[in-house]
Amino acid sequence: xxxxxxxxxxxxxxxxxxxxxxxxxxxxxxxxxxxxxxxxxxxxxxxxxxxxxxxxxxxxxxxxxxxxxxxxxxxxxxxxxxxxxxxxxxxxxxxxxxxxxxxxxxxxxxxxxxxxxxxxxxxxxxxxxxxxxxxxxxxxxxxxxxxxxxxxxxxxxxxxxxxxxxxxxxxxxxxxxxxxxxxxxxxxxxxxxxxxxxxxxxxxxxxxxxxxxxxxxxxxxxxxxxxxxxxxxxxxxxxxxxxxxxxxxxxxxxxxxxxxxxxxxxxxxxxxxxxxxxxxxxxxxxxxxxxxxxxxxxxxxxxxxxxxxxxxxxxxxxxxxxxxxxxxxxxxxxxxxxxxxxxxxxxxxxxxxxxxxxxxxxxxxxxxxxxxxxxxxxxxxxxxxxxxxxxxxxxxxxxxxxxxxxxxxxxxxxxxxxxxxxxxxxxxxxxxxxxxxxxxxxxxxxxxxxxxxxxxxxxxxxxxxxxxxxxxxxxxxxxxxxxxxxxxxxxxxxxxxxxxxxxxxxxxxxxxxxxxxxxxxxxxxxxxxxxxxxxxxxxxxxx
Numbered sequence: 001x002x003x004x005x006x007x008x009x010x011x012x013x014x015x016x017x018x019x020x021x022x023x024x025x026x027x028x029x030x031x032x033x034x035x036x037x038x039x040x041x042x043x044x045x046x047x048x049x050x051x052x053x054x055x056x057x058x059x060x061x062x063x064x065x066x067x068x069x070x071x072x073x074x075x076x077x078x079x080x081x082x083x084x085x086x087x088x089x090x091x092x093x094x095x096x097x098x099x100x101x102x103x104x105x106x107x108x109x110x111x112x113x114x115x116x117x118x119x120x121x122x123x124x125x126x127x128x129x130x131x132x133x134x135x136x137x138x139x140x141x142x143x144x145x146x147x148x149x150x151x152x153x154x155x156x157x158x159x160x161x162x163x164x165x166x167x168x169x170x171x172x173x174x175x176x177x178x179x180x181x182x183x184x185x186x187x188x189x190x191x192x193x194x195x196x197x198x199x200x201x202x203x204x205x206x207x208x209x210x211x212x213x214x215x216x217x218x219x220x221x222x223x224x225x226x227x228x229x230x231x232x233x234x235x236x237x238x239x240x241x242x243x244x245x246x247x248x249x250x251x252x253x254x255x256x257x258x259x260x261x262x263x264x265x266x267x268x269x270x271x272x273x274x275x276x277x278x279x280x281x282x283x284x285x286x287x288x289x290x291x292x293x294x295x296x297x298x299x300x301x302x303x304x305x306x307x308x309x310x311x312x313x314x315x316x317x318x319x320x321x322x323x324x325x326x327x328x329x330x331x332x333x334x335x336x337x338x339x340x341x342x343x344x345x346x347x348x349x350x351x352x353x354x355x356x357x358x359x360x361x362x363x364x365x366x367x368x369x370x371x372x373x374x375x376x377x378x379x380x381x382x383x384x385x386x387x388x389x390x391x392x393x394x395x396x397x398x399x400x401x402x403x404x405x406x407x408x409x410x411x412x413x414x415x416x417x418x419x420x421x422x423x424x425x426x427x428x429x430x431x432x433x434x435x436x437x438x439x440x441x442x443x444x445x446x447x448x449x450x451x452x453x454x455x456x457x458x459x460x461x462x463x464x465x466x467x468x469x470x471x472x473x474x475x476x477x478x479x480x481x482x483x484x485x486x487x488x489x490x491x492x493x494x495x496x497x498x499x500x501x502x503x504x505x506x507x508x509x510x511x512x513x514x515x516x517x518x519x520x521x522x523x524x525x526x527x528x529x530x531x532x533x534x535x536x537x538x539x540x541x542x543x
Contacts, residue, residue: 003030007072015042015049017068022061024068034071036094058092058133059085070098078105080121084128088136099140106142110149117156122149123169130174147177151184154192162199170196171203175252182259190263198267201256205249206274250282257286257293264290265297272297273315299339316347337373344368345379352383359387359396359404366407377409378417384408388426401426411438 006012010025017024028049031038042049057064063085066076078086083106090098106125113121126146129137137143162170178200185193244252253275257264264272276290284290344365351357366380374380384404396404410431418439422432 003027003072004074007069007074014047015051017064018050018052018054019057019061019064020053020055024064026068026071030071030073031068034095034097036096038093058088058136063089067093067095067098070095078102080109080125083109084125084133084137084142087140087142088133091136091140103140106145110145114149114152117153119150119153120163120166120169122146122153123166123173126150126177127169127172130172143177147180147184151181151186151189151193154196155186155189157192162195167199167203170200173200175255179255179259182256191266194263194267197256197260198271201252201275202271204244205252205278246282249278250284253279253282253284254286257284257289262293262296264293265300267297269294269297270315295336295340298343299336337369338375340369341373341375345376348379348383352386357383357387359400362387363403363407371407371409374409374412376414377412378414381408381410381413381417381421385421385424385427388424405431410435413439415439 006027007030013025013027015026015028015031017026028038028042032042038051041051053064059082063082066082066086067089069076078101083102087099087102087106090102109125110122113119123146126143129143129146134143178197182193182197257275257279272290272294276287276294278284279287279290348357348362348365351361362380362383371377384407387404388401405427411434413435418432418435421427
């Protein structure tokens, strides 16, 4: 039996449902047959039945109209625009058959999005879960499915280039969902979440001043607004982004930085510096964590696209100030100190080559790590030499000059550096002399160590050298293959004697002297006869 005609006309209606002041003339049987909610309500009241939802029904009158059609077995359209409200409404009226149908359709939509590498679909579905649908979306696991689909898409590299609509949706997502995405992301794919999170923080925290300006001063034209913005720093419009207050910004920075952990070191240094400055301004709890991550990012800067050469000097100076502020933490780790020393020397060398190194910068850079912990002081002394040769150095007071000189350990410089700086009259000759004497002591110590090692090697070789009796055993094959008797102008006679077995009193190895090879008889002269157990004995007499 079809109830569609009664649904359209409202004929024989015995129940009225009011949703947002919109009345629906319906029939109890189709409703109670599909919905436990209506079944309980009708059984607890008397006719005429009137149920008023006001603003409580998910999706309002439009969604209830679709739910009513389904109860009357009228086919309804379920798409990604209405699926979240419909699933919430089905949960609200406790309609299991509709819930099962929508869940199946929801899985199909996400599967198609995954196959098409479309990140926009799960983002749109997730955004629909906010607001009035959030309790039902969480209860029905719609949020979890959307988050998982987004993570899988990001792991396949889809999020590296977000579209304009995707960036707008990301900026509007709830913070708790961003944190959940970070936690769900597998350790091996953690880097995939960084562009996503970077855009969220940039939009919700770093660019809020622009949002407020756009809201107070609307633009008359949108032309060329995207010229100076990258793929992850879009133009912020008042209709695209919710303005966050300082408390919300503080919460965003703290929670995201803590959730990311050490992986934040992989983000660009310039961006990290901007976040750090905002964290200091807002007095965020994560400020020490950010400072430590910036230090590690600096040490690993060769792995980033923004190498030291691409970082502006003012930003680099601020970054190094963060390092200086927390240098006590670095002193405990020798490996970190060694890397940091190399990094600072490289940066000082770059500034020196560009002629951009000032005395103030020199002091800040040199004092980032303790003087006695540096790998070398050559780059600092060469940089100081150029600073003092500059015309402006004559304006330095004695106190300022002493502060500059105090940053150098002159006992730890090389000969080339001493030679390059010895003619600088602003460097006290006493310091140059001390450096030269320290170098002499260092070289003498190296020479003594080398001599000691050589003596040790000779002693070990002497202990392992074979005795005379065993010497011929090992030397004979070598001489047999390589030694040749020199031609002689005098006559040489060779006589062969058979040596009795029991009367062998001669030992030919006594002629085996290292200092006189003429007395060594090669084995090829001993192979002519072998009449006894000991063979034959050949002796050469020289006349």
